[in-house]
Amino acid sequence: MFIAQKLKQTNIAEYLIYMWQIEDIIRAAGCDIDKLKSSFISQYQIDEVEKAKLTQWYDDLIGMMRVEGVIERGHLQINKNVIISLTDLHLQLLRSPKEPFYGAAYYKALPFIVELRNKNKNTEESEIETCFEALYGVMLLKLQKKEITPETSKAIETISKFLSLLSNYYEKDRNGDLKLDD
Numbered sequence: 001m002f003i004a005q006k007l008k009q010t011n012i013a014e015y016l017i018y019m020w021q022i023e024d025i026i027r028a029a030g031c032d033i034d035k036l037k038s039s040f041i042s043q044y045q046i047d048e049v050e051k052a053k054l055t056q057w058y059d060d061l062i063g064m065m066r067v068e069g070v071i072e073r074g075h076l077q078i079n080k081n082v083i084i085s086l087t088d089l090h091l092q093l094l095r096s097p098k099e100p101f102y103g104a105a106y107y108k109a110l111p112f113i114v115e116l117r118n119k120n121k122n123t124e125e126s127e128i129e130t131c132f133e134a135l136y137g138v139m140l141l142k143l144q145k146k147e148i149t150p151e152t153s154k155a156i157e158t159i160s161k162f163l164s165l166l167s168n169y170y171e172k173d174r175n176g177d178l179k180l181d182d
Contacts, residue, residue, distance in 0.1 A: 002054070012082060013132075013167040019079050020136050023070070026062055031071050033059045087126045089170055096180040102165060109162040112155040128166070131159045 004022070007015035029035040036058050044051060064078070065071050075083075093102040113127050116134050125133070138156050141148055148156075172178040 002050075010171075011167055012086065012170045013163045016079060016082050016132060017136055017139065019082075020075065020132075022058075022061065023065065023075060023079070026058065026065060027071065031062050031065060033062060036062075083126060083129045083132070086166060086170060087128045089173055090128055090166055092180055093166070093169060098180055099169075102169065105162045105165050109158045112159055115155070128163075131163055134159055135163065 004015060004018060007018055025040060026036065029039060033055065037055055041051060041055055041058065044054065046054070061076070064076055068074075068077055070076060090106075093099045094106060096102075109131070112134075113130055116130050117127070120130070120133070134156060138148060138152065169178060
């Protein structure tokens with residue numbers, strides 16, 4: 001909860017990846033708050049009041065996952081909303097003649113995005129979600145200590161730079177510092 005709040009304010013891309021991890025941690029605990037408390041929340045070195053807040057946050061997320069039907073797979077609507085916001089901003093940036101560097105970063109990442117979308121055969125998700133899925137997938141591979149090919153590393157580096165730029169623009173937009181119109 002505390003990390004999520006901070007990331008949401010400072011780096012929306014990291015926030016989204018973090019929240020996807022939280023969804024998977026909840027799934028790994030069988031969406032059981034008692035299992036989460038004993039195996040995960042108990043490890044936090046925080047006072048009991050903060051631990052109670054954290055437990056309530058996880059319990060609320062479990063409830064949302066149940067209601068939204070994402071217990072086994074998929075993402076919470078709060079996380080989908082981040083993707084929607086980032087996709088909207090992405091499209092605005094692409095249309096803006098004031099942001100040529102953004103367009104250049106996108107077109108550098110585009111061949112990798114197209115390749116990923118062709119492999120996944122998931123044309124329903126946005127290009128931005130495809131990018132996040134790629135980053136998250138590679139992160140999981142690294143956690144499992146599986147080999148990452150040089151080609152994949154190059155693709156992830158390019159996509160990561162692109163998402164970092166988008167995240168920076170998101171921050172500017174949120175702070176009212178982004179002017180795309182004349």
